[in-house]
Amino acid sequence: MPIDPKSPIEVTAFGWVPDFARGQVRDLRVRWALEELGLNYRTRLLMGERPASYYREQPWGQVPVYKEGAVELFECGAIALHIAEKNETLLPADELGRKRAIAWLFAALNSIDGPAMAYVSAAFFHVDQPWSAGASAAFGEHLTQRLARLGDWLGNKEWLEDRFNVGDLMMVATIRGSDILKHAPDNLVAYVRRGEARPAFQRALAAQLADFAPDPA
Amino acid sequence: MPIDPKSPIEVTAFGWVPDFARGQVRDLRVRWALEELGLNYRTRLLMGERPASYYREQPWGQVPVYKEGAVELFECGAIALHIAEKNETLLPADELGRKRAIAWLFAALNSIDGPAMAYVSAAFFHVDQPWSAGASAAFGEHLTQRLARLGDWLGNKEWLEDRFNVGDLMMVATIRGSDILKHAPDNLVAYVRRGEARPAFQRALAAQLADFAPDPA
Numbered sequence: 423m424p425i426d427p428k429s430p431i432e433v434t435a436f437g438w439v440p441d442f443a444r445g446q447v448r449d450l451r452v453r454w455a456l457e458e459l460g461l462n463y464r465t466r467l468l469m470g471e472r473p474a475s476y477y478r479e480q481p482w483g484q485v486p487v488y489k490e491g492a493v494e495l496f497e498c499g500a501i502a503l504h505i506a507e508k509n510e511t512l513l514p515a516d517e518l519g520r521k522r523a524i525a526w527l528f529a530a531l532n533s534i535d536g537p538a539m540a541y542v543s544a545a546f547f548h549v550d551q552p553w554s555a556g557a558s559a560a561f562g563e564h565l566t567q568r569l570a571r572l573g574d575w576l577g578n579k580e581w582l583e584d585r586f587n588v589g590d591l592m593m594v595a596t597i598r599g600s601d602i603l604k605h606a607p608d609n610l611v612a613y614v615r616r617g618e619a620r621p622a623f624q625r626a627l628a629a630q631l632a633d634f635a636p637d638p639a
Numbered sequence: 640m641p642i643d644p645k646s647p648i649e650v651t652a653f654g655w656v657p658d659f660a661r662g663q664v665r666d667l668r669v670r671w672a673l674e675e676l677g678l679n680y681r682t683r684l685l686m687g688e689r690p691a692s693y694y695r696e697q698p699w700g701q702v703p704v705y706k707e708g709a710v711e712l713f714e715c716g717a718i719a720l721h722i723a724e725k726n727e728t729l730l731p732a733d734e735l736g737r738k739r740a741i742a743w744l745f746a747a748l749n750s751i752d753g754p755a756m757a758y759v760s761a762a763f764f765h766v767d768q769p770w771s772a773g774a775s776a777a778f779g780e781h782l783t784q785r786l787a788r789l790g791d792w793l794g795n796k797e798w799l800e801d802r803f804n805v806g807d808l809m810m811v812a813t814i815r816g817s818d819i820l821k822h823a824p825d826n827l828v829a830y831v832r833r834g835e836a837r838p839a840f841q842r843a844l845a846a847q848l849a850d851f852a853p854d855p856a
Contacts, residue, residue, distance in 0.1 A: 455732075458792070458834050468812055477716050478787065478792075481746070481750075481788050481789060481791070481792045482750055482785065482788055483788070485766065487736055492643070492734075493735055493740070495738055495742050495759040497743075498740045498745075498748065499745035499748075499749060499752065500741045500742035500744070500745045500746075500788030501737065503741060504741075506737055513823070516711050517709075517710065518710055519711055521712055521717065521721055522712070522715045524720060524721075525712050525713055525714045525717040526714075527717070528714040528715075528717045528724050528745075528748060529698070529713070529717075531745060531748060531749040531849070532714065532716060532748040532749060532752060532753075533698075533699055533714065535749060535753060536749075536752060536757070537754050538755050539757070540753070540757035540760065540778075543777075543781075544755065544774065548774075548777055551773060551776045551777065552770075552773060553769075553770035553771075553772075553773030553777075554770075555770075556768060556769060556774075557761065557765075557770045557773075557774040559759075560765055560768065560770075561757075561760070564760075568699065571694065571698050571700070572697055572698060573696075574698070575694070575698045580854035581851065593741065602689040
């Protein structure tokens with residue numbers, strides 16, 4: 423859906439990030455969920471230093487923040503679940519299917535994102551440190567093992583359970599970065615490509631990229 | 640509630656772990672949630688190597704697994720939410736209160752547990768590596784900053800929102816380990832102590848500890 427300044431839904435995103443982060447900032451996950459449901463939204467773009475008041479909206483000073491009427495939320499997992507609960511597009515109506523989708527949503531954000539971010543932090547954010555190489559090797563090995571288990575689970579299935587759900591959305595978004603995906607088995611790479619090929623993902627990605635201001639001259 | 644072999648709820652836990660892990664294994668979080676609701680449960684205790692079939696129940700080979708009729712779940716966040724949804728004990732009935740509790744549940748498992756586990760891994764699991772000291776210092780600083788933000792949010796409130804909920808339960812369980820808590824401001828330490836003082840937590844902790852076999856002679 424096009425971004426609509428009159429939408430009742432507001433997503434907070436960054437108005438500028440360095441090149442390496444473009445297409446990776448976490449409001450992408452929320453935009454993607456909204457696109458899957460065909461819901462339009464407006465954006466609030468943060469530029470420069472966050473005011474102190476922003477930490478009352480998002481305790482870590484990150485994005486996204488989500489506003490819809492009285493509902494004001496942070497944490498992309500909670501926001502994705504809130505959106506998914508609107509209908510059956512991302513969350514099956516039967517109890518077991520619903521709970522399994524939520525299990526994968528938590529799996530992406532706890533069991534996969536934790537090891538992935540530890541690796542990225544060691545290998546990239548601290549690349550100039552003497553300990554970076556050793557820590558990257560150890561955390562990279564742990565990430566590889568975790569993604570191998572995930573690949574074992576997936577096997578030759580298309581999605582983690584019997585249909586695309588909010589857990590797949592979050593899992594694909596969590597592991598699609600090239601530095602993470604290089605630790606994944608082939609079937610998981612193909613799974614990510616299936617997710618990225620969805621029109622809703624493509625629209626969300628284009629919308630995030632279009633919102634970034636050019637680099638300062 | 641006492642453990643009841645006839646309960647319809649089954650929680651999978653480890654039958655033995657080393658001393659440093661006793662009282663920290665993640666089935667504690669599920670036991671605690673069940674105790675808050677006054678629900679009894681039976682335990683299935685894993686000893687030694689997990690059979691290959693276990694990875695179809697828990698993709699990472701960890702605990703807990705939760706079974707209740709047709710519902711079979713992994714990921715302590717998803718299980719805690721499933722339990723919390725049974726009534727208003729851990730999840731307010733009003734939409735906004737419910738969503739905010741879920742936001743903190745995700746915050747504990749993504750924004751706090753990730754940095755905490757990266758630090759613990761660097762500082763303890765890899766303590767014999769030459770890069771451990773450098774990585775521990777960097778990850779410890781990141782954890783300290785994150786917990787400072789959490790402490791700023793909490794301020795002089797008793798709980799993260801206006802009453803104890805499933806988000807507090809998971810947050811307290813996530814940061815109560817002494818190696819993590821030493822990075823926390825004083826008000827957060829007091830918050831953890833309030834959580835640990837709850838009778839339901841005490842019962843859950845005692846039950847986990849009682850399930851461990853003694854160390855091998």
